[in-house]
Amino acid sequence: MTQVGEGPTAAGSAAEPLGGLAVGDVLAERYRLEEHINNDSAGRQVWRGVDVVLRRPVALVLRTPGGSSAEEMLSAAVTASRVVHPNLIGVYDAIDEGERAYVIREWIDGTALRDLVAEEGPFDAERTTSVLHAVADAVSALHTSGMAHGNVHPGTVLIAGDGRVVLADARVDANTSNEADVRSLGALAYFLLTGHWPKAEAGRESALPDGRRDSTGALVAPRQVRAGVPTYLDDLVMDLLDGKLALPSAQVLTSELARLDTGERLLLGGNGTLRFAEEAAEPTPRAATPKLMVAGGVALALVVSGLVLAVRALNADATQPPAAAPSPVVSVEPSATVAPRPQALVLRDDQVRIVDPYGDRDNASQAKRMIDGDVNSHWRTSYYNQNFGTPAQPKKGLGILIKLDKPQIVSSVKLQLTDTGTSAELQAGPADAPQTKAGDQTIVDTFKRVEGATVFGSDSGSTMVFATDATTPYQYLMVWISQLPKDSENASRFRVGVQEIVVEVQ
Structure with missing residues:
Protein backbone atom coordinates (compact mmCIF):
# COMPACT_ATOMS: atom_id res chain seq x y z
CA MET A 1 0.00 0.00 0.00
CA THR A 2 1.29 3.44 -0.88
CA GLN A 3 1.26 5.92 1.97
CA VAL A 4 2.85 8.90 0.31
CA GLY A 5 2.83 10.12 -3.23
CA GLU A 6 5.20 10.66 -6.07
CA GLY A 7 4.57 14.39 -6.24
CA PRO A 8 7.23 16.96 -7.14
CA THR A 9 10.57 17.28 -5.42
CA ALA A 10 10.70 20.60 -3.61
CA ALA A 11 13.26 22.90 -5.18
CA GLY A 12 16.61 22.70 -3.43
CA SER A 13 15.35 20.25 -0.84
CA ALA A 14 16.64 16.90 -2.04
CA ALA A 15 16.97 14.66 0.99
CA GLU A 16 19.95 12.50 1.80
CA PRO A 17 19.50 8.73 2.27
CA LEU A 18 18.27 7.72 5.71
CA GLY A 19 20.47 5.04 7.16
CA GLY A 20 20.61 3.22 10.45
CA LEU A 21 16.85 2.84 10.89
CA ALA A 22 15.36 -0.57 11.55
CA VAL A 23 12.10 -2.17 12.57
CA GLY A 24 11.65 -1.75 16.31
CA ASP A 25 13.47 1.58 16.60
CA VAL A 26 11.59 4.13 18.72
CA LEU A 27 11.74 7.81 17.74
CA ALA A 28 11.10 10.63 20.20
CA GLU A 29 10.62 7.93 22.87
CA ARG A 30 7.15 7.38 21.46
CA TYR A 31 6.93 6.27 17.82
CA ARG A 32 8.02 2.69 17.13
CA LEU A 33 8.91 1.76 13.54
CA GLU A 34 7.00 -1.29 12.31
CA GLU A 35 7.52 -1.47 8.53
CA HIS A 36 9.32 0.53 5.83
CA ILE A 37 6.66 1.27 3.18
CA ASN A 38 8.39 3.26 0.45
CA ASN A 39 10.43 6.34 -0.45
CA ASP A 40 8.91 9.37 -2.14
CA SER A 41 10.35 11.49 -4.96
CA ALA A 42 11.98 13.88 -2.46
CA GLY A 43 14.01 11.02 -1.00
CA ARG A 44 11.99 10.79 2.19
CA GLN A 45 11.27 7.46 3.86
CA VAL A 46 7.76 6.44 4.80
CA TRP A 47 7.21 3.99 7.62
CA ARG A 48 4.23 2.39 9.27
CA GLY A 49 4.61 2.81 13.00
CA VAL A 50 2.83 2.75 16.34
CA ASP A 51 2.32 5.54 18.82
CA VAL A 52 3.20 3.57 21.94
CA VAL A 53 1.59 6.21 24.19
CA LEU A 54 -1.81 6.39 22.52
CA ARG A 55 -1.50 2.87 21.06
CA ARG A 56 -2.63 3.79 17.58
CA PRO A 57 -1.09 3.17 14.16
CA VAL A 58 0.69 6.12 12.55
CA ALA A 59 2.63 6.91 9.40
CA LEU A 60 6.09 8.47 9.78
CA VAL A 61 7.59 10.56 6.98
CA LEU A 62 11.33 11.02 7.64
CA ARG A 63 14.07 12.97 5.92
CA THR A 64 17.67 13.87 6.60
CA PRO A 65 19.12 16.24 7.46
CA GLY A 66 16.75 18.24 9.59
CA GLY A 67 17.28 21.87 10.46
CA SER A 68 16.83 24.46 7.71
CA SER A 69 16.70 21.76 5.02
CA ALA A 70 13.52 20.35 6.55
CA GLU A 71 11.90 23.71 7.28
CA GLU A 72 9.47 23.61 4.36
CA MET A 73 8.34 20.06 5.15
CA LEU A 74 7.79 20.82 8.82
CA SER A 75 6.11 24.16 8.13
CA ALA A 76 3.67 22.56 5.70
CA ALA A 77 2.88 19.84 8.23
CA VAL A 78 2.26 22.31 11.05
CA THR A 79 -0.05 24.41 8.88
CA ALA A 80 -1.93 21.35 7.62
CA SER A 81 -2.43 20.10 11.18
CA ARG A 82 -4.59 23.15 11.88
CA VAL A 83 -7.12 22.22 9.20
CA VAL A 84 -9.48 19.42 10.23
CA HIS A 85 -11.41 17.95 7.31
CA PRO A 86 -12.65 14.40 6.55
CA ASN A 87 -10.79 14.38 3.22
CA LEU A 88 -7.48 15.66 4.60
CA ILE A 89 -5.03 13.36 6.30
CA GLY A 90 -4.60 14.05 10.00
CA VAL A 91 -1.19 15.43 11.03
CA TYR A 92 -0.27 14.60 14.65
CA ASP A 93 3.29 15.76 15.20
CA ALA A 94 6.33 17.37 13.52
CA ILE A 95 9.79 16.86 15.04
CA ASP A 96 13.19 18.25 14.09
CA GLU A 97 16.17 16.45 15.66
CA GLY A 98 18.81 18.24 13.61
CA GLU A 99 20.29 15.14 11.99
CA ARG A 100 16.84 14.19 10.76
CA ALA A 101 13.28 15.47 10.82
CA TYR A 102 9.98 13.62 10.63
CA VAL A 103 6.24 14.16 10.47
CA ILE A 104 3.82 11.88 12.26
CA ARG A 105 0.46 11.56 10.61
CA GLU A 106 -2.63 9.43 10.36
CA TRP A 107 -2.15 5.94 9.02
CA ILE A 108 -4.52 5.18 6.13
CA ASP A 109 -5.20 1.53 5.42
CA GLY A 110 -5.75 1.97 1.71
CA THR A 111 -4.25 2.55 -1.74
CA ALA A 112 -3.04 5.56 -3.69
CA LEU A 113 -5.04 6.53 -6.77
CA ARG A 114 -1.89 6.01 -8.84
CA ASP A 115 -1.82 2.34 -7.88
CA LEU A 116 -5.59 1.85 -7.93
CA VAL A 117 -5.92 3.07 -11.53
CA ALA A 118 -2.92 0.94 -12.53
CA GLU A 119 -4.65 -2.12 -11.09
CA GLU A 120 -8.27 -1.48 -12.10
CA GLY A 121 -7.98 0.84 -15.09
CA PRO A 122 -9.46 4.34 -15.51
CA PHE A 123 -12.57 5.28 -13.53
CA ASP A 124 -16.02 5.87 -14.98
CA ALA A 125 -17.61 9.32 -14.90
CA GLU A 126 -19.52 8.85 -11.65
CA ARG A 127 -16.55 7.52 -9.72
CA THR A 128 -14.29 10.23 -11.15
CA THR A 129 -16.72 12.96 -10.13
CA SER A 130 -17.01 11.60 -6.60
CA VAL A 131 -13.25 11.40 -6.08
CA LEU A 132 -12.66 14.82 -7.62
CA HIS A 133 -15.39 16.33 -5.43
CA ALA A 134 -13.74 14.94 -2.31
CA VAL A 135 -10.27 16.19 -3.22
CA ALA A 136 -11.57 19.62 -4.30
CA ASP A 137 -13.41 19.89 -0.99
CA ALA A 138 -10.16 19.20 0.88
CA VAL A 139 -8.25 21.73 -1.25
CA SER A 140 -11.00 24.29 -0.68
CA ALA A 141 -10.68 23.86 3.09
CA LEU A 142 -6.92 24.46 2.89
CA HIS A 143 -7.35 27.55 0.71
CA THR A 144 -9.91 28.97 3.12
CA SER A 145 -7.33 28.64 5.89
CA GLY A 146 -4.80 30.57 3.78
CA MET A 147 -2.72 27.54 2.76
CA ALA A 148 -2.13 26.01 -0.66
CA HIS A 149 -1.49 22.25 -0.85
CA GLY A 150 1.21 22.24 -3.53
CA ASN A 151 1.13 18.51 -4.24
CA VAL A 152 -2.22 17.37 -5.64
CA HIS A 153 -1.25 14.25 -7.56
CA PRO A 154 -2.49 10.64 -8.08
CA GLY A 155 0.18 9.48 -5.62
CA THR A 156 -0.97 11.79 -2.81
CA VAL A 157 -4.67 10.91 -2.96
CA LEU A 158 -5.40 7.78 -0.95
CA ILE A 159 -8.54 5.64 -1.03
CA ALA A 160 -9.13 4.02 2.33
CA GLY A 161 -10.60 0.56 2.63
CA ASP A 162 -13.94 2.06 3.69
CA GLY A 163 -14.05 4.27 0.56
CA ARG A 164 -12.88 7.48 2.21
CA VAL A 165 -10.87 9.76 -0.08
CA VAL A 166 -7.89 11.37 1.66
CA LEU A 167 -5.47 14.03 0.38
CA ALA A 168 -2.01 13.78 1.95
CA ASP A 169 1.52 15.16 1.82
CA ALA A 170 1.16 18.93 1.44
CA ARG A 171 4.36 20.65 0.28
CA VAL A 172 5.60 24.18 -0.19
CA ASP A 173 7.88 25.28 -3.01
CA ALA A 174 8.20 28.07 -5.58
CA ASN A 175 5.32 26.64 -7.63
CA THR A 176 2.86 26.32 -4.76
CA SER A 177 -0.26 28.45 -5.22
CA ASN A 178 -4.03 28.22 -5.12
CA GLU A 179 -4.12 28.40 -8.92
CA ALA A 180 -1.65 25.53 -9.26
CA ASP A 181 -3.80 23.42 -6.93
CA VAL A 182 -6.92 23.99 -9.04
CA ARG A 183 -5.00 23.25 -12.23
CA SER A 184 -3.77 20.03 -10.63
CA LEU A 185 -7.37 19.07 -9.86
CA GLY A 186 -8.02 19.18 -13.61
CA ALA A 187 -4.94 17.03 -14.22
CA LEU A 188 -6.12 14.61 -11.53
CA ALA A 189 -9.50 14.27 -13.29
CA TYR A 190 -7.69 13.65 -16.61
CA PHE A 191 -5.69 10.89 -14.93
CA LEU A 192 -8.78 9.29 -13.41
CA LEU A 193 -10.51 9.18 -16.79
CA THR A 194 -7.52 8.12 -18.90
CA GLY A 195 -4.71 6.78 -16.71
CA HIS A 196 -2.42 9.54 -18.02
CA TRP A 197 -0.97 12.61 -16.28
CA PRO A 198 -0.77 15.78 -18.49
CA LYS A 199 2.62 17.02 -17.31
CA ALA A 200 2.84 20.32 -19.18
CA GLU A 201 -0.71 21.42 -18.34
CA ALA A 202 -0.40 20.34 -14.70
CA GLY A 203 2.97 22.09 -14.37
CA ARG A 204 4.26 19.05 -12.49
CA GLU A 205 6.61 16.35 -13.74
CA SER A 206 5.84 12.74 -12.91
CA ALA A 207 6.91 9.23 -13.76
CA LEU A 208 3.31 8.57 -14.83
CA PRO A 209 2.70 8.40 -18.60
CA ASP A 210 2.11 11.82 -20.14
CA GLY A 211 -1.32 12.88 -21.35
CA ARG A 212 -2.35 11.72 -24.80
CA ARG A 213 -1.38 14.19 -27.53
CA ASP A 214 -2.15 14.66 -31.21
CA SER A 215 0.42 15.06 -33.98
CA THR A 216 0.92 18.74 -33.04
CA GLY A 217 1.63 17.92 -29.40
CA ALA A 218 -1.71 19.32 -28.18
CA LEU A 219 -3.44 17.46 -25.38
CA VAL A 220 -6.38 15.41 -26.62
CA ALA A 221 -9.61 15.36 -24.62
CA PRO A 222 -10.43 12.38 -22.37
CA ARG A 223 -13.32 11.28 -24.62
CA GLN A 224 -10.80 10.93 -27.48
CA VAL A 225 -8.75 8.57 -25.33
CA ARG A 226 -11.61 6.35 -24.19
CA ALA A 227 -15.30 5.95 -24.82
CA GLY A 228 -18.07 6.81 -22.37
CA VAL A 229 -16.78 10.15 -21.06
CA PRO A 230 -19.79 12.50 -21.00
CA THR A 231 -19.45 15.91 -22.60
CA TYR A 232 -19.98 17.91 -19.41
CA LEU A 233 -17.08 16.15 -17.64
CA ASP A 234 -14.84 16.21 -20.72
CA ASP A 235 -15.34 19.99 -21.06
CA LEU A 236 -14.77 20.56 -17.34
CA VAL A 237 -11.42 18.78 -17.43
CA MET A 238 -10.18 20.52 -20.58
CA ASP A 239 -11.24 23.94 -19.25
CA LEU A 240 -9.28 23.41 -16.04
CA LEU A 241 -6.21 22.48 -18.10
CA ASP A 242 -6.53 25.37 -20.54
CA GLY A 243 -3.89 27.94 -19.62
CA LYS A 244 -5.73 30.63 -21.59
CA LEU A 245 -8.80 30.46 -19.36
CA ALA A 246 -9.14 32.01 -15.91
CA LEU A 247 -9.50 29.40 -13.21
CA PRO A 248 -12.34 29.18 -10.71
CA SER A 249 -11.52 29.13 -7.02
CA ALA A 250 -11.44 25.75 -5.34
CA GLN A 251 -14.63 26.75 -3.52
CA VAL A 252 -16.50 27.43 -6.77
CA LEU A 253 -15.20 24.21 -8.33
CA THR A 254 -16.33 22.27 -5.27
CA SER A 255 -19.82 23.77 -5.57
CA GLU A 256 -20.12 22.67 -9.19
CA LEU A 257 -18.78 19.19 -8.42
CA ALA A 258 -21.24 18.92 -5.53
CA ARG A 259 -24.12 19.35 -7.97
CA LEU A 260 -22.63 16.78 -10.35
CA ASP A 261 -21.85 14.38 -7.49
CA THR A 262 -25.45 14.41 -6.29
CA GLY A 263 -26.79 13.58 -9.73
CA GLU A 264 -27.70 17.08 -10.97
CA ARG A 265 -26.31 17.71 -14.44
CA LEU A 266 -25.39 21.03 -16.00
CA LEU A 267 -26.81 21.51 -19.48
CA LEU A 268 -24.22 22.80 -21.91
CA GLY A 269 -25.06 25.12 -24.78
CA GLY A 270 -23.11 26.94 -27.46
CA ASN A 271 -19.79 25.23 -28.03
CA GLY A 272 -20.32 23.01 -25.02
CA THR A 273 -17.70 24.69 -22.86
CA LEU A 274 -18.40 24.68 -19.15
CA ARG A 275 -17.95 27.96 -17.30
CA PHE A 276 -18.38 28.68 -13.62
CA ALA A 277 -20.37 31.43 -11.93
CA GLU A 278 -18.29 33.04 -9.22
CA GLU A 279 -21.50 33.62 -7.28
CA ALA A 280 -21.97 29.89 -6.79
CA ALA A 281 -23.53 28.70 -3.55
CA GLU A 282 -21.63 27.16 -0.69
CA PRO A 283 -20.55 23.60 -1.46
CA THR A 284 -23.15 20.93 -0.83
CA PRO A 285 -22.14 18.84 2.21
CA ARG A 286 -20.65 15.52 1.23
CA ALA A 287 -21.50 12.15 2.63
CA ALA A 288 -18.83 10.79 4.94
CA THR A 289 -18.17 7.91 2.56
CA PRO A 290 -18.12 8.89 -1.14
CA LYS A 291 -19.75 6.82 -3.82
CA LEU A 292 -16.61 4.94 -4.82
CA MET A 293 -17.89 1.40 -4.75
CA VAL A 294 -20.16 1.84 -7.76
CA ALA A 295 -18.62 -0.52 -10.27
CA GLY A 296 -20.49 0.36 -13.38
CA GLY A 297 -22.59 3.00 -15.05
CA VAL A 298 -21.60 6.33 -16.50
CA ALA A 299 -23.47 9.47 -15.53
CA LEU A 300 -25.30 10.80 -18.59
CA ALA A 301 -25.59 14.41 -19.62
CA LEU A 302 -29.05 15.71 -20.47
CA VAL A 303 -29.72 16.99 -23.96
CA VAL A 304 -32.56 19.51 -24.23
CA SER A 305 -34.11 20.39 -27.59
CA GLY A 306 -33.82 24.10 -28.31
CA LEU A 307 -32.42 24.94 -24.87
CA VAL A 308 -29.24 27.01 -24.63
CA LEU A 309 -27.91 27.63 -21.15
CA ALA A 310 -25.72 30.70 -20.73
CA VAL A 311 -23.37 30.18 -17.81
CA ARG A 312 -21.68 33.37 -16.69
CA ALA A 313 -17.99 33.65 -17.45
CA LEU A 314 -15.35 33.32 -14.80
CA ASN A 315 -14.40 36.29 -12.72
CA ALA A 316 -10.84 37.32 -13.63
CA ASP A 317 -9.81 36.90 -10.01
CA ALA A 318 -11.24 33.44 -9.57
CA THR A 319 -9.08 32.59 -6.59
CA GLN A 320 -11.09 34.67 -4.11
CA PRO A 321 -13.70 32.80 -2.06
CA PRO A 322 -17.19 33.26 -3.51
CA ALA A 323 -19.94 35.10 -1.71
CA ALA A 324 -22.80 32.87 -0.62
CA ALA A 325 -25.78 33.12 -2.95
CA PRO A 326 -28.72 30.97 -4.00
CA SER A 327 -27.84 28.20 -6.40
CA PRO A 328 -28.58 28.97 -10.04
CA VAL A 329 -31.83 27.43 -11.21
CA VAL A 330 -31.87 25.61 -14.52
CA SER A 331 -35.25 25.17 -16.11
CA VAL A 332 -35.58 21.91 -18.04
CA GLU A 333 -38.25 21.65 -20.70
CA PRO A 334 -40.56 18.63 -20.61
CA SER A 335 -39.14 17.51 -23.94
CA ALA A 336 -35.75 16.71 -22.36
CA THR A 337 -34.45 13.30 -23.31
CA VAL A 338 -31.56 11.21 -22.04
CA ALA A 339 -28.75 10.57 -24.47
CA PRO A 340 -28.61 6.85 -25.37
CA ARG A 341 -25.89 4.81 -23.75
CA PRO A 342 -23.49 3.13 -26.21
Missing part, protein backbone atom coordinates in the same frame (compact mmCIF):
# COMPACT_ATOMS: atom_id res chain seq x y z
CA GLN A 343 -24.16 -0.58 -26.68
CA ALA A 344 -21.49 -3.23 -27.27
CA LEU A 345 -22.03 -5.27 -30.43
CA VAL A 346 -21.90 -9.05 -30.38
CA LEU A 347 -19.61 -9.76 -33.32
CA ARG A 348 -19.65 -13.01 -35.29
CA ASP A 349 -16.56 -14.90 -36.38
CA ASP A 350 -17.03 -13.77 -39.98
CA GLN A 351 -16.99 -10.09 -38.95
CA VAL A 352 -13.27 -9.96 -38.09
CA ARG A 353 -10.27 -11.01 -40.15
CA ILE A 354 -6.58 -10.26 -40.58
CA VAL A 355 -5.42 -7.95 -43.39
CA ASP A 356 -1.83 -8.63 -44.47
CA PRO A 357 -0.75 -7.81 -48.03
CA TYR A 358 2.89 -8.31 -47.05
CA GLY A 359 2.70 -11.79 -45.50
CA ASP A 360 0.53 -14.77 -44.69
CA ARG A 361 -2.10 -13.19 -42.41
CA ASP A 362 -0.47 -14.16 -39.12
CA ASN A 363 -2.44 -16.94 -37.41
CA ALA A 364 -5.61 -15.85 -39.25
CA SER A 365 -7.59 -18.88 -38.04
CA GLN A 366 -7.31 -17.59 -34.47
CA ALA A 367 -8.87 -14.18 -35.22
CA LYS A 368 -12.20 -15.32 -33.76
CA ARG A 369 -10.54 -15.50 -30.34
CA MET A 370 -10.55 -11.68 -30.25
CA ILE A 371 -14.36 -11.62 -30.02
CA ASP A 372 -15.17 -14.69 -27.91
CA GLY A 373 -15.59 -12.74 -24.66
CA ASP A 374 -12.74 -14.65 -23.00
CA VAL A 375 -9.63 -12.60 -22.16
CA ASN A 376 -7.72 -15.82 -21.54
CA SER A 377 -7.88 -16.67 -25.25
CA HIS A 378 -6.31 -14.40 -27.83
CA TRP A 379 -5.00 -13.96 -31.36
CA ARG A 380 -1.25 -13.40 -31.64
CA THR A 381 0.97 -12.18 -34.42
CA SER A 382 3.84 -14.35 -35.56
CA TYR A 383 7.30 -13.79 -34.11
CA TYR A 384 9.44 -11.18 -35.86
CA ASN A 385 13.18 -10.71 -35.49
CA GLN A 386 12.85 -7.13 -36.81
CA ASN A 387 10.03 -4.70 -36.08
CA PHE A 388 7.58 -3.48 -38.69
CA GLY A 389 8.78 -0.53 -40.72
CA THR A 390 12.50 -1.05 -40.09
CA PRO A 391 14.93 -1.29 -43.05
CA ALA A 392 15.48 -5.01 -42.48
CA GLN A 393 11.73 -5.74 -42.27
CA PRO A 394 9.76 -5.38 -45.52
CA LYS A 395 6.49 -5.80 -43.71
CA LYS A 396 4.98 -2.37 -42.97
CA GLY A 397 2.33 -3.67 -40.60
CA LEU A 398 -0.90 -5.65 -40.54
CA GLY A 399 -4.54 -4.92 -39.88
CA ILE A 400 -7.57 -6.30 -38.06
CA LEU A 401 -10.63 -5.70 -40.24
CA ILE A 402 -14.00 -5.28 -38.50
CA LYS A 403 -17.05 -5.62 -40.75
CA LEU A 404 -20.38 -4.40 -39.35
CA ASP A 405 -23.67 -5.59 -40.85
CA LYS A 406 -24.66 -2.05 -41.79
CA PRO A 407 -23.35 1.52 -41.44
CA GLN A 408 -23.68 2.59 -37.79
CA ILE A 409 -22.62 5.40 -35.49
CA VAL A 410 -19.63 3.91 -33.68
CA SER A 411 -18.84 5.31 -30.24
CA SER A 412 -15.60 3.44 -29.75
CA VAL A 413 -13.43 0.47 -30.65
CA LYS A 414 -11.59 -1.01 -27.67
CA LEU A 415 -8.66 -3.44 -27.80
CA GLN A 416 -7.29 -5.39 -24.85
CA LEU A 417 -3.71 -6.39 -25.66
CA THR A 418 -1.37 -8.91 -24.08
CA ASP A 419 1.50 -6.42 -23.86
CA THR A 420 2.23 -2.69 -23.74
CA GLY A 421 4.10 -0.71 -26.39
CA THR A 422 2.13 -1.40 -29.59
CA SER A 423 1.73 1.35 -32.20
CA ALA A 424 -1.70 1.37 -33.85
CA GLU A 425 -4.40 3.57 -35.34
CA LEU A 426 -8.07 3.18 -36.33
CA GLN A 427 -8.91 3.38 -40.03
CA ALA A 428 -12.14 3.25 -42.03
CA GLY A 429 -12.89 2.45 -45.65
CA PRO A 430 -15.66 2.17 -48.22
CA ALA A 431 -15.86 -1.60 -48.67
CA ASP A 432 -14.47 -5.07 -48.00
CA ALA A 433 -12.28 -6.87 -50.52
CA PRO A 434 -11.42 -10.51 -51.29
CA GLN A 435 -9.17 -12.35 -48.85
CA THR A 436 -6.21 -12.35 -51.19
CA LYS A 437 -2.99 -10.39 -51.19
CA ALA A 438 -4.43 -8.15 -53.90
CA GLY A 439 -7.64 -7.70 -51.89
CA ASP A 440 -5.69 -6.90 -48.75
CA GLN A 441 -3.63 -4.36 -50.70
CA THR A 442 -6.86 -2.71 -51.89
CA ILE A 443 -7.97 -2.32 -48.29
CA VAL A 444 -4.62 -0.84 -47.27
CA ASP A 445 -4.78 1.60 -50.19
CA THR A 446 -8.39 2.73 -49.66
CA PHE A 447 -8.73 2.82 -45.87
CA LYS A 448 -7.83 6.10 -44.15
CA ARG A 449 -7.29 7.05 -40.52
CA VAL A 450 -10.48 7.97 -38.65
CA GLU A 451 -10.25 11.69 -38.01
CA GLY A 452 -9.97 12.52 -34.31
CA ALA A 453 -9.30 8.94 -33.17
CA THR A 454 -6.22 8.59 -30.97
CA VAL A 455 -3.06 7.30 -32.62
CA PHE A 456 -1.24 5.08 -30.15
CA GLY A 457 2.55 5.04 -30.13
CA SER A 458 5.25 2.90 -28.57
CA ASP A 459 4.40 4.32 -25.12
CA SER A 460 0.89 2.87 -25.22
CA GLY A 461 -0.58 0.68 -22.52
CA SER A 462 -2.24 -2.70 -22.91
CA THR A 463 -5.69 -1.13 -23.41
CA MET A 464 -6.47 0.96 -26.49
CA VAL A 465 -9.72 2.85 -26.91
CA PHE A 466 -10.33 4.50 -30.27
CA ALA A 467 -13.18 7.02 -29.95
CA THR A 468 -14.82 8.43 -33.09
CA ASP A 469 -16.63 11.74 -33.52
CA ALA A 470 -19.94 9.89 -32.97
CA THR A 471 -21.51 11.59 -36.01
CA THR A 472 -20.18 9.60 -38.98
CA PRO A 473 -21.61 6.13 -39.65
CA TYR A 474 -19.07 3.38 -40.34
CA GLN A 475 -19.43 -0.17 -41.62
CA TYR A 476 -15.83 -1.15 -42.37
CA LEU A 477 -13.17 -0.38 -39.76
CA MET A 478 -9.60 -1.57 -39.41
CA VAL A 479 -7.11 -1.41 -36.56
CA TRP A 480 -3.75 -1.00 -38.31
CA ILE A 481 -0.76 -2.18 -36.24
CA SER A 482 2.39 -0.43 -37.42
CA GLN A 483 4.85 -1.48 -34.70
CA LEU A 484 5.08 -4.39 -32.29
CA PRO A 485 6.43 -4.50 -28.73
CA LYS A 486 9.22 -6.80 -27.71
CA ASP A 487 7.98 -10.28 -26.91
CA SER A 488 7.62 -10.76 -23.16
CA GLU A 489 9.13 -14.24 -23.44
CA ASN A 490 12.04 -13.38 -25.73
CA ALA A 491 13.27 -9.77 -25.80
CA SER A 492 15.13 -10.33 -29.08
CA ARG A 493 11.84 -10.85 -30.95
CA PHE A 494 8.70 -8.78 -31.53
CA ARG A 495 5.13 -9.96 -31.03
CA VAL A 496 1.75 -8.95 -29.58
CA GLY A 497 -1.60 -10.57 -28.91
CA VAL A 498 -5.15 -9.19 -28.89
CA GLN A 499 -7.30 -10.66 -26.15
CA GLU A 500 -10.57 -8.88 -26.93
CA ILE A 501 -12.07 -6.36 -29.33
CA VAL A 502 -15.23 -4.52 -28.26
CA VAL A 503 -17.15 -2.25 -30.64
CA GLU A 504 -19.71 0.10 -29.09
CA VAL A 505 -22.40 1.78 -31.21
CA GLN A 506 -25.07 4.36 -30.49
